[in-house]
Amino acid sequence: MTKAPSPALALALGLLLALAVHASPGVAADESKAAAEQSIQEEPSIPSQSWSFTGAFGSFDNAQLQRGYQVYKEVCSNCHSMRLLSYRNLGESGGPQFPSDAVDALAGQVQVTDGPNDKGEMYQRPGRPSDRFRSPFPNPEAARAANNGALPPDLSVIAKARPGGPDYIYALLTGYRQTPPGFELAPGMHYNIAFPGHQIAMPPALSDGIVSYTDGTKPTLDNYARDVSAYLMWAAEPKLEERHQLGARVMSFLLVFAVIMFLAKREIWARLHSDAAPTA
Amino acid sequence: MARPSTYQPANGVSRWLDARLPIPRVMYDQFITFPTPRNLNYWWTFGGILTFMLVSQIATGVVLAMHYVPTAEGAFDSVEHIMRDVNWGWLLRYTHEVGASMFFLAAYIHTFRGLYYGSYKAPREVLWILGVLILLLMIATAFMGYSLVWGQMSFWAVTVITNLFSSLDAVIPGLGTRLVQWIWGGFAVGGPTLTRLYSLHYLFPFVIAGVVVLHIWALHLPGNNNPTGIDVKSARDTVPFHPYYTIKDGFALVLFALLFAGFVFYGPNYLGHPDNYIPANPLQTPQHIVPEWYFLPFYAILRAIPNKLFGVAALMGAVVVLFFVPWLDTSRVRSTSYRPIYKWFFWAFVITCVVLGYLGSQPPEGIYLVLGRFFTAYYFLFFLLVMPVVGLIEKPLALPGSITEPVLGPEPAPAASSEPAPLRREREAVL
Numbered sequence: 030m031t032k033a034p035s036p037a038l039a040l041a042l043g044l045l046l047a048l049a050v051h052a053s054p055g056v057a058a059d060e061s062k063a064a065a066e067q068s069i070q071e072e073p074s075i076p077s078q079s080w081s082f083t084g085a086f087g088s089f090d091n092a093q094l095q096r097g098y099q100v101y102k103e104v105c106s107n108c109h110s111m112r113l114l115s116y117r118n119l120g121e122s123g124g125p126q127f128p129s130d131a132v133d134a135l136a137g138q139v140q141v142t143d144g145p146n147d148k149g150e151m152y153q154r155p156g157r158p159s160d161r162f163r164s165p166f167p168n169p170e171a172a173r174a175a176n177n178g179a180l181p182p183d184l185s186v187i188a189k190a191r192p193g194g195p196d197y198i199y200a201l202l203t204g205y206r207q208t209p210p211g212f213e214l215a216p217g218m219h220y221n222i223a224f225p226g227h228q229i230a231m232p233p234a235l236s237d238g239i240v241s242y243t244d245g246t247k248p249t250l251d252n253y254a255r256d257v258s259a260y261l262m263w264a265a266e267p268k269l270e271e272r273h274q275l276g277a278r279v280m281s282f283l284l285v286f287a288v289i290m291f292l293a294k295r296e297i298w299a300r301l302h303s304d305a306a307p308t309a
Numbered sequence: 310m311a312r313p314s315t316y317q318p319a320n321g322v323s324r325w326l327d328a329r330l331p332i333p334r335v336m337y338d339q340f341i342t343f344p345t346p347r348n349l350n351y352w353w354t355f356g357g358i359l360t361f362m363l364v365s366q367i368a369t370g371v372v373l374a375m376h377y378v379p380t381a382e383g384a385f386d387s388v389e390h391i392m393r394d395v396n397w398g399w400l401l402r403y404t405h406e407v408g409a410s411m412f413f414l415a416a417y418i419h420t421f422r423g424l425y426y427g428s429y430k431a432p433r434e435v436l437w438i439l440g441v442l443i444l445l446l447m448i449a450t451a452f453m454g455y456s457l458v459w460g461q462m463s464f465w466a467v468t469v470i471t472n473l474f475s476s477l478d479a480v481i482p483g484l485g486t487r488l489v490q491w492i493w494g495g496f497a498v499g500g501p502t503l504t505r506l507y508s509l510h511y512l513f514p515f516v517i518a519g520v521v522v523l524h525i526w527a528l529h530l531p532g533n534n535n536p537t538g539i540d541v542k543s544a545r546d547t548v549p550f551h552p553y554y555t556i557k558d559g560f561a562l563v564l565f566a567l568l569f570a571g572f573v574f575y576g577p578n579y580l581g582h583p584d585n586y587i588p589a590n591p592l593q594t595p596q597h598i599v600p601e602w603y604f605l606p607f608y609a610i611l612r613a614i615p616n617k618l619f620g621v622a623a624l625m626g627a628v629v630v631l632f633f634v635p636w637l638d639t640s641r642v643r644s645t646s647y648r649p650i651y652k653w654f655f656w657a658f659v660i661t662c663v664v665l666g667y668l669g670s671q672p673p674e675g676i677y678l679v680l681g682r683f684f685t686a687y688y689f690l691f692f693l694l695v696m697p698v699v700g701l702i703e704k705p706l707a708l709p710g711s712i713t714e715p716v717l718g719p720e721p722a723p724a725a726s727s728e729p730a731p732l733r734r735e736r737e738a739v740l
Contacts, residue, residue: 276574276575283566297552
């Protein structure tokens, strides 16, 4: 059948033609301006970092999560809420695993509005481990009013809500640079190489030495960014360790099961190669 | 398939039941001794895999529904509650979420298998039509399920898809707008929309299960097609379903479960979109609204057409055209393996679907739009032009005398006719 390949050939030629038309300089020139405009909008490439929790056997580094929580508490939480987390989560396994008295103390440091009491009045009380993380602002409008009109996003699942996840958060926190000449920055905005469009409302919050680590880790911007990114990954995916551990067991079981099934299948089908009529 | 039942009730209880509601007899005849062509390859194992996926989705879904809150205010947080506080909630939710992708992967392979081996041709037209109906129901169910997360991508997907109905304004002014508001239960996507999507998302899987029963019924009347596409001619061509295909389907299912578990445990969000972890915000449109991967080819077709009404028609047509495949294909033989010309068009069609999937994930501009139109054109030409015309002009390769012949040599008394005898079978059918 010599005629047979013709449709596939026609398809391939059509594809090549379409690509060639696109690549020709005339078309490219027309589009160059649009492309230049678009490059600002395009998401910058985010270099991947090495994390303890990536890979099939990855798990969180408890000490890193504790440091990350410290950075969040002392810096980020001034503007960003984490409304889906409770203080008790800080003591759970597969997380920062603060001892239970430390969790009680961390919760007790905040004042929580509770009530109404039997007089019908709301009242303040110290936080308990079962309380959600206290939000810095009572509502989004208050958050905008205090932040130049920008709304600091809730950080509960931020590590899953951005392409690149913890890599992106690290790149963003370490991505503040001098505004390059010729780049028009809107008032109140900051230049950041990792942020799409490079203009971000969040001011650079981290700098060397602003958080005092107690475990000997160097108090550098790089370490703060790394630790808080890991912490936010845990906050977004608190069952990651459990998932990896169960995954290893399920996959091992299925692999052994597959081998057994393969051998059983081969054994049963071998009956058909004999001359006898197939039977059950 | 019409044949005498060989079921023997083993004890008094089964004898009693056999005279009143012979379910054990039906199960025995249809799933134990059922004569199945001996040459089915691994592409035939996806029917069993799909049954498993349907059961898995219903089982995980029923439990998830116990913890989910179908309100615009509570939906997103209740999903996170499941992920954080419900025992094994993360496993249920990721199994359900990844399960949707795996369900579609298996359904697409199953459909392409039917298309390649001509499993839609007489006497299996109704079987095929029921399969397309299941695919349509799956598309609706998956879309509604995705909306329940009530993240940004959920919300805007619902907005885009429900707005498609407003294109009917071009037919009767006001009709589309009224229809969309009726679907929304208001003047925008909101709480009332979510509750009706939730209700139907719970209902549809059971409708699918019902159609699956009909699909299997329609399969068991003519029996399985097979890679040669020729009919079963003697008992030598078949083996009992059990143990031959229970073990083969079982092995394939375990391999499929490995892939499934790989995604659930090591990349549960790999197939999803990060924007869906941002709570729904009616005031902020995402930069690119993209559906899940399994809808991308259809999305590319929708956007390839510049006119909204015709775009929607093409989107619907891309699935509806499948209903007519049994009559669009004019070939005398079933299996594409014996069709030297059609074979090339078939694989070009498979590539077209994959490329359309890629194009659906890209912004509809420049080269992506050009290619989108080119491949959309081929998608429809394949059904409307290639299938009828190639079947008429093509000379198929010589078919083997029987299913068994290539393996065990010619039959003692080869049957001459390759014409199926559906009428005789229907008369004899006792299922």
